[in-house]
Amino acid sequence: MFDNREIFSTPKPLALLTRILEIATDKNSIILDSFAGSGTTAHAVLELNKKDGGNRKFILVEMEDYAENITAERVKRVIKGYGKEPENSATGGDFSFYELGDRLLLENGNLNEKVSIEKIREYIYFSETKEKCEHKGSDFLGECNGVAYYFIYKKDEITTLDFEYLAKLKKASSYVIYADVCVLSDETMMKYNITFKKIPRDIKKV
Known part of the structure; x- marks a missing residue:
């Protein structure tokens, strides 16, 4: 998916996540992964939706600096397809990527002056x-x-x-x-x- 480069040392196994979702969710479930890592959970959701026609949704949270370049990029490639014949691997679907700004309220309860x-x-x-x-x-x-x-x-x-x-x-x-x-x-x-x-x-x- 990333030109055979090892860009993430400990990705979750896709097959394992897919099997867990098969057992623990229905076709309209919302799956939350608050430690998204390389995006395996989203990959598994998209693959399973393609397999059984489901409408599962995912919410991924990642606080490290690779969230856009690795996590979100993987999800994009899964949706559009990757490899020698991308049309065969494409799952379809869509997602939105958001980056949190400065917190509105500081720990002392006052407004954060950095926020417009x-x-x-x-x-x-x-x-x-x-x-x-x-x-x-x-x-x-x-x-x-x-x-x-x-x-x-x-x-x-x-x-x-x-x-x-x-x-x-x-x-x-x-x-x-x-x-x-x-x-x-x-x-x-x-x-x-x-x-x-x-x-x-x-x-x-x-």
Whole structure:
């Protein structure tokens, strides 16, 4: 598969992984390998799907620096075929490759200043709505099911949800607003259906 080069010293045996999957999975299983190595698990899933017409899916996790050049590359070659007659070995199928960026929240709970504000905004809106944030460059993140979402954040300043800011809000049925501090009374919060979330305490951790 890699021009007869030994690029990985201890790959899992393909036949063994394939047999394990035959015994332990059904045609619609999702297989997780959190130590993906050379990608044998994905190879076995693709081969088994080709053999029995299954629709198994795989999730591979690999933290070493060969994840793209070896692990993902092997999966590509298995899908497209390899060897003297690649059409005979091709399994078909597809996969997506993702590389993790810097962590959003540091161990002390504070926001990681290496992460761009837009990435933080996107994360918060998705964690709240499971939708993509389409609004750029403002506190307003978007509206979903009548709820307007705001993220009031400045890197080197304390942000405050107060009456002055309240006057700037677009009209909505209710609001979820992230800021450092809220000085509005409970009565005001109830009147305008506002849920206040403190930065960074109330940012969801996944």
